[in-house]
Amino acid sequence: MTPISYSRATSVAEAGRLADGAGARLLGGGTNLVDLMRKGVERPSRLVDVSGLSDAIELARSGSLVIGAAARNSAVAAHPLVRQRYPMLARAILAGASAQIRNMATVGGNLMQRTRCLYFADVAGSRCNKREPGSGCDAVGGFNRYHAVLGTSPACIAAHPSDMCVALAALDARVQVSGPGGDRMIPLVDFHRLPGDRPDRDTVLDPGEVIVAVELPASPFAGRSAYRKVRDRSSYAFALVSVAAGLTMREGRIEEVAIAFGGIAPKPWRASRAEAVLRGGPAAGAAFAAAADAELADAAPLAGNAFKLALTRRTLEAVLSELTGGSL
Known part of the structure; x- marks a missing residue:
């Protein structure tokens, strides 16, 4: 003991x-x-x-919504301001786990949760660089159906497990932290690290730093946003692929767009290449396909997870079609 x-x-x-x-x-x-x-x-x-620290969910003078790190996931998903202004976040949280877990899990804890890679959890029988740096990665040549295809390294191919964080990435959330060096704000897209040669380090937090809150800027996407999760079973399963997306339109063209993927990278993956293809262009299936291809151009699939490329394309196209009023 x-x-x-x-x-x-x-x-x-x-x-x-x-x-x-x-x-x-x-x-x-x-x-x-x-x-x-x-x-x-x-x-x-x-x-x-x-x-016991702050679990408040309240508007700041700037118009941003500030969510205390100790706020329970269920409270965030049910909050009227979240449901009204950031519906994709509410949907992502509700897709993330059982009601019992959502009632216990906190926002700060969700940001800090670690991968669900089977080899990471197998202390007795598997090599894992994230758990024991320098030991190797058994997932590369093993069972890798649930693993990442973007942002991986030879040291680690584990996928990030969060649903909530995918929506936060699409919503340009910022993480407020406090530590020995003072307070700082970290964009959610920069909060989690890619594995590189140090997969044991999941975030950019320094020793002694504590997550205080998550700040959500005012979003133009409340009326046209979605979170879609594809998984092996209908409840309490981690994503094979998930898409958080929001957009605005003007005269049949996509004016502004934000997209993030889950289940396919070691961190919530902001799809900046796909956004660049779509921004200012027509709301058409060909554009949606081109956006997916642009984002997946550097993908490195393995034998067990190569299907995620086609699944990601189809899921993104379906979400964009839904948001633009198409019929894909």
Whole structure:
């Protein structure tokens, strides 16, 4: 048995101070961390409970919506301002897990959750560079149906598991963090790292930094936005492919557009190439196909997940057709 100390932080500063050290982990709802502790993937010597910090969901003077890091996923999905102004976020959260998990999981914890790669979770029998740097990656030559096709490296092909974060990426969310160096705002698209040669580092957080809140700027996409998730079963399954998209139209052309993918990359994947193809162009099937091809041009599929390329194309085309009033 590994001894663990437990502390309940009463402030962000206290949480950062207590968590600034080897073996310390922040504990929100525990829906991911506790599971990894049971499997032996995570072996903290200190747990710092931050579930009592801010769970407020409120408008800032700037018009942005600020969501406290301790807000429960279910509360965010049900909040009138989220449902009215950011419907794709509500849909993404509701697609993400069971009601019981959503009632426990926090926004900060969702941002920090780790991959569900089978080899990452198999402490006894598998090599995993994300769990043990330099040990190798058994997923590359193994069962990789659920793994990434974009943004991978020879060291790691694990896919990011979050649904919520995909919508946040499309909505230009920013993550407010506080730590020994002060406060800073990190664009959600830059918060998670690609694996490179350090797949054990999931985020850009520095030691002692704590997530305080997520800020959502006013969005023009409330009236035309969607979140679609394709999975192996209809409930409580991680995405093979997911698409968060929003757009505005003018005189039959796409004026502005935001797209993010889930299930196909080690982080929520903002589809900037696809957006560039679509922006200012016609709302037509040929344009949708060209956008998908542009985003997937650098994909590196393996034997088990090559089907994700066609699935991503079809899902993106279907979502864009729905949002533009087409019939694909």
